[in-house]
Structures are given as C-alpha cells and as structure tokens.
Amino acid sequence: xxxxxxxxxxxxxxxxxxxxxxxxxxxxxxxxxxxxxxxxxxxxxxxxxxxxxxxxxxxxxxxxxxxxxxxxxxxxxxxxxxxxxxxxxxxxxxxxxxxxxxxxxxxxxxxxxxxxxxxxxxxxxxxxxxxxxxxxxxxxxxxxxxxxxxxxxxxxxxxxxxxxxxxxxxxxxxxxxxxxxxxxxxxxxxxxxxxxxxxxxxxxxxxxxxxxxxxxxxxxxxxxxxxxxxxxxxxxxxxxxxxxxxxxxxxxxxxxxxxxxxxxxxxxxxxxxxxxxxxxxxxxxxxxxxxxxxxxxxxxxxxxxxxxxxxxxxxxxxxxxxxxxxxxxxxxxxxxx
Numbered sequence: 001x002x003x004x005x006x007x008x009x010x011x012x013x014x015x016x017x018x019x020x021x022x023x024x025x026x027x028x029x030x031x032x033x034x035x036x037x038x039x040x041x042x043x044x045x046x047x048x049x050x051x052x053x054x055x056x057x058x059x060x061x062x063x064x065x066x067x068x069x070x071x072x073x074x075x076x077x078x079x080x081x082x083x084x085x086x087x088x089x090x091x092x093x094x095x096x097x098x099x100x101x102x103x104x105x106x107x108x109x110x111x112x113x114x115x116x117x118x119x120x121x122x123x124x125x126x127x128x129x130x131x132x133x134x135x136x137x138x139x140x141x142x143x144x145x146x147x148x149x150x151x152x153x154x155x156x157x158x159x160x161x162x163x164x165x166x167x168x169x170x171x172x173x174x175x176x177x178x179x180x181x182x183x184x185x186x187x188x189x190x191x192x193x194x195x196x197x198x199x200x201x202x203x204x205x206x207x208x209x210x211x212x213x214x215x216x217x218x219x220x221x222x223x224x225x226x227x228x229x230x231x232x233x234x235x236x237x238x239x240x241x242x243x244x245x246x247x248x249x250x251x252x253x254x255x256x257x258x259x260x261x262x263x264x265x266x267x268x269x270x271x272x273x274x275x276x277x278x279x280x281x282x283x284x285x286x287x288x289x290x291x292x293x294x295x296x297x298x299x300x301x302x303x304x305x306x307x308x309x310x311x312x313x314x315x316x317x318x319x320x321x322x323x324x325x326x327x328x329x330x331x332x333x334x335x336x337x
Contacts, residue, residue, distance in 0.1 A: 036114060038068040041079040045101070051089040053128040056167035056203065059086065060124070063101060067109065068116035081106035084119065091128055094168075098123045133165040133207065136176050138197065140214040143181025147188045149258035151221035157214050162197065163207035170203055177206075182214045190217045223257030224298060226250060232287060232305060233268050236275035242312045243274070249287060249302045255295035263292065272305060280311045 042062045049055065063084045067077050083104045091097060100123050109115070138157040146152065162177060179195045192215045199206055228250040234243055249270055253260060272285045284304050289297055 036068040036116070037071050037074040038066055038116075039074050039077045040064050040066040041077065041082065043079050043082050043084045043103075045084045045086055048085065048087045048089050049131075051092065052131055053088060053091050053094065054131045054167050054203075055088065055126045056129045056169055057125075057127045059126065064120045065103060066118045066120070069112045069114060073112045076108065076112075082109070086124055088126065088128065094129050096125065096127045098125050129167040129169055131165060132168040132171045133163055134171050134174070135161045135163050136174055138162055138212050139176045139178045140195070140212075140216075141178050141181050141198070142184045142216065144183050144185035146184050146218060147186045149221050149256075150188055150218055152184070153190075153217040153219040155214065155216055157212045159212060162209075162212070164199075164204050165207055166201075166204045170201070174204070179212060179214060182216060184216060184218075187216070187218055190215070192216075220256030220258055222254060223260055224252060224254050225257075225260050226252045227265050227269075230265055230270050231267070233271040234307070235268070235271050235273050237309075238274075238277065240312055241274075241277060241280065241309050243307050243309050245305070245307045247302075247305050249300060249305075251289060251291075251300045252298040253291060253295045254298050255292075259292075259294055263295075266290070270300075272307065274307070274309070277309050280309050283307050283309060 041064070043065045045060060045063050047055070047059055065079075065082055065084065067074075069077070085102045085104065086099055087102070088099060091099075101119055101121070103117065103119050105117065109117075138160060140155040140157050142152065142155070157179070164171065164174065164177065178198045180198045182193055182195050192213055194211050195214045197206060197210050197212065199210070229248045230251065232247045232249055234245065237243060251270070269290055271288050271290070273288065274285070277283065284306050286304050287300065287302055289300055291297060
C-alpha cells in the first residue's frame with residue numbers, strides 16, 4: 001500500500017525531477033574530476049622509420065604526458081615504463097603529414113580510477129622523403145699542434161669513402177663527412193690512428209663502421225733563409241797565373257727549417273772554376289753554388305763575376321812549384337821514419 005503512493009509521487013512532475021537528477025550527476029562528475037590532481041612527466045619519443053620514407057624535418061626527442069588522478073594515486077606516477085611512439089612506417093609517399101602520437105601505459109597506471117591521460121603535442125607534423133644512400137669522401141681533421149719545426153705533409157683515411165643514408169634532399173647535397181680531430185700535439189713522426197666520424201646531422205645515418213684509420217704524415221717544416229756576403233772561392237787556377245779578385249755574394253735557400261738553422265756555409269759554397277784559363281785576360285765566369293741536397297736554391301745575388309787574370313813573375317812560379325814539391329815529399333819522409 002505504501003509503494004503505490006511513492007510511485008505516484010515520482011510520477012508527479014517527473015520531467016523536472018529527471019532534469020534535476022541529470023544536473024546532480026553532472027555536478028558530481030564535474031566535482032570529482034575537477035578535484036583530481038595532475039602530474040606531467042617528460043617521455044622519450046621513439047620514432048619508427050622502417051619503410052621507404054624518412055623524416056626530413058626535426059622531430060622532438062620527447063613529449064609531455066599529463067596524467068590526472070586522485071591524490072593518493074598521483075604520487076605513484078613516474079615516467080618509468082611510459083612510452084611514446086611515432087610510427088612513420090606505414091607512409092609510402094613523399095609529402096607532409098600530421099602523425100598522431102600513441103602512448104603506452106603500464107598496468108599500474110591503467111588500473112587507476114579515476115584516470116585522465118593527455119599528451120602534448122598530440123600530433124607531429126613531418127615532411128617525409130625517400131630514404132637515399134650515397135658514398136661520400138671522408139675528410140680527416142686534426143687537433144693540436146705539432147712540435148716546433150715540423151709540419152703535416154699529408155692526411156689520408158682508410159677507407160677513403162663511407163656510405164651514408166637519409167632524406168633525399170639532405171643526402172644529395174652532401175659531398176663529404178669529416179672525422180673527429182686526430183690529436184697531433186708535439187708529434188715529430190708520421191703515425192696512424194683510428195678516429196670516429198663526426199656526424200653532426202642527426203638525420204644522416206652512417207652505413208657500417210663509424211670509424212676510419214687516419215694516417216698523418218709528418219715532415220720537417222720548410223723555411224727560407226738568406227746567407228749574406230759569402231766569399232766566392234777561385235778554384236783550379238794554374239800556377240803561372242794570379243787573380244786578386246775578392247768578391248762576395250748572397251744566396252737564399254729553402255729547406256727544412258730545423259736543419260737550415262744549424263747549417264753553416266762551407267768555404268766552397270760559392271766558387272768559380274778557373275781550370276780552363278790558359279792565358280791572361282779579362283773573363284766573365286759563372287758562379288757555382290754547392291749546397292746540401294735537402295736545400296733548394298731560391299736565388300743568388302750574382303750569376304757571373306768578372307775576373308782579371310795576370311801572368312805571375314817566373315821567380316814566384318818557381319818558388320811556388322818548389323814549395324809544392326816539398327809539401328808533396330814531406331809525407332813520404334815522415335812515412336819512412
């Protein structure tokens with residue numbers, strides 16, 4: 001008997017009562033979710049590019065995942081085991097795309113109630129191009145400074161080329177790839193050393209080994225030095241002639257700086273050969289330059305000199321001849337003793 005009056009009361013003005021019930025439920029839900037606490041954590045973004053297309057634009061390395069839940073659950077939220085994924089493998093044509101990011105949550109978070117999960121950004125805009133491979137030259141680089149007086153003669157790598165791959169528009173404009181600096185501090189001899197390739201563009205991938213064998217050939221550093229006022233030696237003048245010319249000249253040499261600094265010119269560095277002179281007179285004769293084979297003659301201040309050859313008095317010739325004969329005989333006497 002009591003149920004019937006209750007039903008009649010419910011039926012009375014029931015549209016207004018239904019609206020009030022709905023509003024009450026909405027207020028309950030709103031209050032519940034607005035009272036939730038939230039926490040945002042950075043999550044590494046994993047990019048899958050296993051198809052023919054690869055991204056030619058920068059893709060962020062991480063995204064922000066925001067989780068709303070009750071205060072007792074919020075302390076349990078960490079970025080551990082939360083993964084963010086950007087899958088580009090399904091795209092087969094070049095062009096620009098907005099690709100959604102998918103989030104994978106561990107079970108301990110999925111089971112939380114209530115739970116709201118958002119990711120920022122929700123989509124990544126990418127320009128995709130065909131994945132292209134190309135062989136480029138390796139350019140070895142050095143760091144530091146050789147010992148004083150030494151210089152790099154040549155740099156080389158083995159292998160000389162490496163294959164790289166990546167977006168078509170980027171790969172087709174790359175001619176070479178450098179190495180990290182090979183340390184050469186205080187080196188005085190040639191050497192070889194393995195060194196990594198310096199790939200500064202993250203969109204470029206190296207196919208195979210990312211190291212190369214760099215060879216640095218070291219030699220003396222060249223220098224230029226002038227030797228001034230060197231005497232010109234008169235050689236092979238016959239005993240019956242005399243020449244009182246005392247001329248000097250300067251030479252400029254190029255060669256290993258360390259060796260050149262320690263070298264002293266010999267008395268016969270500059271000379272004139274008088275062997276062919278058979279009579280007195282005025283002559284113009286070429287100047288000969290005698291230098292070590294490590295040096296290169298850059299210039300000489302005079303190419304020829306003028307000499308005046310005179311006949312010597314007979315008495316001086318006889319005295320000189322006798323003195324020469326005595327000098328030649330003296331060693332024989334010493335030997336006999």
